[in-house]
Amino acid sequence: MALTDLGPFADAxxxxxxxxxxxxxxxxxxxxxxxxxxxxxxxxxxxYTTLARLQQQGWxxxxxxxxxxxxxxxxxxxxxxxxxQLRRLERFTASGLARLGGQGAAGExxx
Amino acid sequence: MRETSQTTExxxxxxxxxxxxxxxxxxxxxxxxxxxxxxxxxxxLALRTPTWGDLGNLAYHALYSWLHPDLLADDVGSxxxxxxxxxRLVRAGERAIVRACxxxxxxxxxxxRADVSSRADPRFGGDxxxxxxxxxxxxxxxxxxxxxxxxxxxxx
Numbered sequence: 535m536a537l538t539d540l541g542p543f544a545d546a547x548x549x550x551x552x553x554x555x556x557x558x559x560x561x562x563x564x565x566x567x568x569x570x571x572x573x574x575x576x577x578x579x580x581x582y583t584t585l586a587r588l589q590q591q592g593w594x595x596x597x598x599x600x601x602x603x604x605x606x607x608x609x610x611x612x613x614x615x616x617x618x619q620l621r622r623l624e625r626f627t628a629s630g631l632a633r634l635g636g637q638g639a640a641g642e643x644x645x
Numbered sequence: 646m647r648e649t650s651q652t653t654e655x656x657x658x659x660x661x662x663x664x665x666x667x668x669x670x671x672x673x674x675x676x677x678x679x680x681x682x683x684x685x686x687x688x689x690l691a692l693r694t695p696t697w698g699d700l701g702n703l704a705y706h707a708l709y710s711w712l713h714p715d716l717l718a719d720d721v722g723s724x725x726x727x728x729x730x731x732x733r734l735v736r737a738g739e740r741a742i743v744r745a746c747x748x749x750x751x752x753x754x755x756x757x758r759a760d761v762s763s764r765a766d767p768r769f770g771g772d773x774x775x776x777x778x779x780x781x782x783x784x785x786x787x788x789x790x791x792x793x794x795x796x797x798x799x800x801x
């Protein structure tokens with residue numbers, strides 16, 4: 535069970551899971567949070583398609599609607615998937631930065 | 646637990662043309678999707694002015710929802726409804742292709758249009774550069790010769 539199960543919605547799924555990690559939110563609050571967190575403006579179509587996929591996987595669940603707005607929250611399975619994905623990204627980031635650092639040192643030595 | 650309502654600084658945009666267009670697109674989604682998300686989607690679109698990008702995004706995902714009825718497969722009748730809608734979509738496309746073919750056949754039977762030579766477009770022998778007149782264009786003069794159309798080549 536990994537975020538890549540979402541196919542083309544893996545990136546959007548990661549952003550939404552990360553947003554919900556801070557607590558339940560409804561659609562508009564998620565979009566605003568994602569924009570503040572990543573600088574990316576997510577479309578409303580992408581939001582609801584991804585929410586449907588995340589619900590299907592059992593990674594988020596809908597809470598009772600507050601008037602027209604329905605909040606969603608992360609499930610335990612969603613939290614595990616998010617944690618695993620962020621750890622993978624952490625390793626990837628560390629590896630990429632180490633390579634950049636190594637190249638920088640080699641370049642300086644040649645100069 | 647974090648407060649779920651973060652809409653205090655938003656602008657109410659319902660009633661604008663963009664919102665009305667977005668609402669029209671939302672109504673194109675499958676029934677199962679609308680049952681579950683329509684109200685909150687319209688509320689969201691009322692809080693954030695839809696851009697052209699948002700409208701395109703909504704339209705793309707409307708099509709995606711029709712083509713992927715499994716998206717809301719746990720809703721009763723969703724998969725069957727999606728299949729029926731897909732069939733309707735294919736049939737509509739088929740009818741459009743047949744109509745286009747019939748129209749093209751009618752146009753072919755009528756032959757070249759009489760007013761083609763009066764266009765200013767040089768490709769049609771308009772008044773612009775003499776070198777581009779129909780009589781000088783081997784491709785067009787051949788067509789005129791074959792069809793006996795009302796060319797200006799003879800008049801010149």
